[in-house]
Amino acid sequence: MSEDRIVPSKDFTNAPLCLSGRHVTKVFGFGDKKTIAVNDVSFDFHEGEFVSIVGESGSGKTTLSKILLGLLNHTEGEILFQGQPRDISTGKKRNAYWKGIQAIFQDPFSSYNSFHKIDSVLLDCINMRGGKNLPMEKKVEMMTEACSFVNLKFAELTNKYPFELSGGQMQRLMIARIFLLKPKILLADEPTSMVDACSRATILDMLLQLRDEIGMTIIFITHDIGLAYYISDTVYIMEHGKFVEYGKADEVILNPKAAYTKRLISDVPKIHEEWDLSTVELATE
């Protein structure tokens, strides 16, 4: 069965730690309106690992991703970055942290400032990597290289505004941004859910290629357990703010233990199997 996978899932248990969490909890609101979005989760992400966090809408995966990115403060617990407690208390420390962790968001259409040309997005990345004083030709060369990595032509994109691009192109440009930034960790929050099926495979392919080239850790957030199985090394299943099950992708998906994981797996539509009408009837009852 594991031949179905694009890459065989590897064991990262002994690889160096990249990002870890200990009893991370996030609570919104007070008193009666209290919502526990992330409930006491602990995790270890290793260097070069492709981790998927799978869960339904509202399971807390986006909140967790914002905490990991440092865009949201967690209520309790501790996050370790490369073995050290993460310190993002000042702007400078935050900027240093963001050199190590970057993100691709779900909706490419809202990821861009529509008042700025595309060039500025890529130039920002070069500046952030300390290339502020490079000559313009060198910068253009770097941007062209990044664009060609994601099968885009920089010459065609320069001086264009984001709304002149298709969703797939926008999302690929986001990957070009990561290519320029070369962070230690990439947090991809459902990067393929808003693009069409053809672009989806290309984008996933590019992510994997990036991982292999830079040796980056990818934290892939998705609701699609099938997709997670095909591409990840490790899978974390999240339900109501808790990790109900985690482990090597093969083990979790082929041999699920938690009821929630079983349900998620049974919900994946199967192409080459007949519809089992008895289960459909059961579900409607």
Add this chain to the structure above:
Amino acid sequence: MKHTLRNIFHSSKFVVGFAIFMFLLVMIIVYPLINPGSPLEQIGVGTFARPGTYVSLYDAVKTTPETLRIQDADEKRMANALTTEDKVAMLEWFSAVGVDVSGLEMDDSEGFLELWFANYDESAKPKGFTMAKRNYYKRLNRTVLDLQTGEALVVADPDNETGELVKIGEIKKTDYVNVGQVTNVKTLPLGTDNFGRDVLKELVGATKTSLGVGLVAGIVATALGLTMGLLSGYIGGIVDDLIMFVTNLFTVIPGFILLILISYSISPDLRGPTTVAAVIGFTSWPWTARSVRSQVISLRNRDHVNLSKLSGHSLLRIVVTDILPYIASYVVMAFILQVSSGILSEAQLSLLGLGPKTTVTPTLGLMMNWAMSYSAHINGTWWAYLPVILTITLISFSLNLMNTGLDQVFNPTLRD
């Protein structure tokens, strides 16, 4: 940017509002060039001169006349000379001698004259008419007849040495002068006000001051509201709580009463147009702050803002480049409404006598205040207040129309 501008100028509402506003602006700039001088210059000694063209009588007499024989000139002259009092007296005579006056209207002066010449008899002695009363009718008859005869008015000049009147010319009933040849002619399109000042000139000056007051009030209110809204929306937390507490306070206290109290507490010497404008601006920022805050809250969690943070941009840069452009159109609209309401607030305050205390520049509210205190609305001297009301209406109408036009361009759901 170009695209947005083109869209804005395709909105008919915006264009109409813009045209009216531009017309007012051009008037403010061009009219003082044509008619220079202080807008509060007193040119009339009396109060409330009617709108119209004034010809210098002295110069008209000195102008070489042409003889024109115009058929109904005499009748018109007589009809004009006949006062209501005369007509009432005539009616009394008619009823005494038993003339049927049915169908005779009070404003039909020529009909009165016709009946009068047909029925008046100097020797008649109607019952109950005393000698004095009969003599009154004789005088009335002579006055009417005098107007008809061809006698001329004599123009005389006192001799410098003897003081005797020397005839230097006469004015015949058929003498006409060309208005263009009279040296001094003054057109007062809107007459004069209670102090004898040219209303149109005053109105142009007042519109300028009021627009200035609106602009300053709008800038103060928008700047304050925008800053507060951005701070409270983007930073959140305790800053948000504090600012929202203040805006809620302002919202709970009726704004106009606050405005009256603040204006009242400033001494009249300090209460110039700019001070009043600042006070108006200071009392009207909270609703801009509230709406900017809600827009910023919805924007600050958008991915492009998160991405900008991840790119290491500073707070100021994120606010200026990632948040402001998205709410710019909204801020422009809020600014336009603030200007419009600033002008109205000034007018309201001035009407109550709490507006700018000034003897140099008029404001629209002050003009209404003057017209009201000199009972222009009771005397029927409409030109002292109606043009002012119309101007205020035009300003707010044009600004609101522009605002609606912009709203339709920026909020596609409102397009019809």
